[in-house]
Structures are given as structure tokens and as C-alpha cells.
Amino acid sequence: MGPRRRYPPPVSDEHLRELERRWRSTGALADRLALLRERVRLFDAPGARHRLAVHDHDAAVARAAVTAVLERELPRIAAAYAAASAPARPAGPARKRRRQPAPTPAEAGPHARWRYDLVPELDRALTAAAGPWFEGLGRGLGMERWCACHRLLPYGEPPRVEAIPVAVSGVMAHVDDMHRVHARLLDVFDTIELPAAEPAAMAVALAAASRALVDFVVRETGCDDAWYYKPGLALRLLVQDKDLVVPEAALEAAHGAFSATFESWIEPRDEQVTGAADAASLALVQALFEERYGSA
DSSP: OOOOOOSSOOOOOHHHHHHHHHHHHHOOHHHHHHHHHHHHHHHOOHHHHHHHHHHHOOHHHHHHHHHHHHHHHHHHHHHHHHHHHSOOOOSSSOOOOOOOOOOOGGGSTTHHHHHHHHHHHHHHHHHHHHOTTOOOTTOSSSOOOOOHHHHSSSTTOOOOGGGHHHHHHHHHHHHHHHHHHHHHHHHHHTTOOOOTTOHHHHHHHHHHHHHHHHHHHHHHHSSOTTGGGHHHHHHHHHHHHTTOOOOHHHHHHHHHHHHTTOBTTBOOOHHHHHHHHHHHHHHHHHHHHHHHHOOO
16 A cells, blocks of 8 residues: 555645745744744644644733633622522521531532532633633643632632632633643754654654653653643644644553553653653554554
């Protein structure tokens, strides 16, 4: 079987070829962005979309989106919370009852739930405002620095309209941190060259890239509770950034090589990093060249 078409398809647009020549010649950011925008227009390339979203991120737009959600939802939630928290009035004559201990904030009816009810609305608004690098509040490549229970408002504090500015600031601090992580990750991608034409050289380069991505995640997360699955997320973004076509099953296999090896709160040993990186590289290279040339 002959070689299969690679992604992106062969470029027939002379304008796109000229944009690439110009960027390779000048190395200027403006020329690179022009090339990325054209590739998104022609191919809807996910790697180019990710880079553009990181570069074009406007914190003011994201803040406005978060503020709009909270101004729309928090008054309704505060009213429902107050109604649910109000003591029930006895229907008949008042009777003396044994005093019950006051519930803790986590047990106080709607206290915990209202915070989590807001997260899907915030995620939808931020996804629209920020683009593909935003992976959801409390998720993604960086530290687990945000949770609805503790960071939307101080723990134990009921929903209050007056607290909207505090809640907006808490969300945006996390969003800004996530954006910085993705910007630093793209800097790592720029140091990685993948020789797509040679399987052996590609395997070596992908293994080295996988080790670099593990090091990056360790630095960014401090090996927090969920760090072990993040090298797989970073490797998926690298594959997209380099315009490689890899079947989903191979990406899942590479992801599993990391998540099955590493553990929460434990920094990996060198031999663990090497073994996981080699296994991830093998899964990707085998799938990449089967996709291109067909299996034997």
C-alpha cells in the first residue's frame, strides 16, 4: 500500500507557502501568527487554533464573561439559599424542643451544592471567551489551585451578591495561571523537532520530547494529586502542534503509559520517566507510520 495522506494535506495555496517562507526567513512573531491564521482558515488545524488562542487571550474579555455569569446566577442562587436555610415555622402551637447542634458549613443544606452548580456555567462562558487552551476550572495542566468549595468564595461563606467582585477575582486568578502554563508549554514545544520522515529518529525524538514534557509537568504541578495524567495531556497537545495524525487509540495508549507509571504526590524516578517516555513514544511512532503506510 502506498503512503497515506498526511495532515495537513499538501498545500496548494501559494499564499500559504509564501507565509511559511516569510516566517522561516524572519522568525518574526507577526509572520508566524499570519501563517497560523491562514492554516486555521484552510485546515482548521487544532495545533494552530491552540497557539492562536493562547496568543490572543484577552483577560478583560474573560473577566467580563465571568462577571456576567455571576451577576446573572448569584442573585437567584442567593435567594434560593436564603429560602432553603430559613428555619421552618411550626404549624401548631410552639413546643419546646431539644436544642440540636448547629450544622457545619459543609452539612448546611445547600451550602456546598450552590458552588458546584455555578461551575458548568462558568466553564461554558470561559470556553467561549478563551478558546481551546481553557480546559475547565480546576482541571488542565497546572497546579490544582482552584476548587469551587474553597476558592469561589471563602469556605463557609453563603452566596451573597455583594461578594461578586471577590468571586470574579478568585476565578480569574486561576484562569490567568492556566494561561501562563499553556504559554510556557508552547515555549517547550518550540524547542522540539520531530523528524517525521524517519521512524527510528522519530522514536528517539518523541521519547526525548516525552521526557521533557514530564519534567515540565513536574515543575508546574509539584506532583500534586492529579499530576500523573497531565504528561499525556501535554503530549496530545504536542502531537497537534506538530500536525501529526495519530489515532485516538494510540494517544490513549501513550496517555496510559504515563498514568499507569506515576503516582499522586510522588516525584518520579529517572528510570520511571525513561520507561514511560519510551512506551509512549513507541505507541505513537507505530501508529503514526501505520497511519501513513499501512500495517505490514
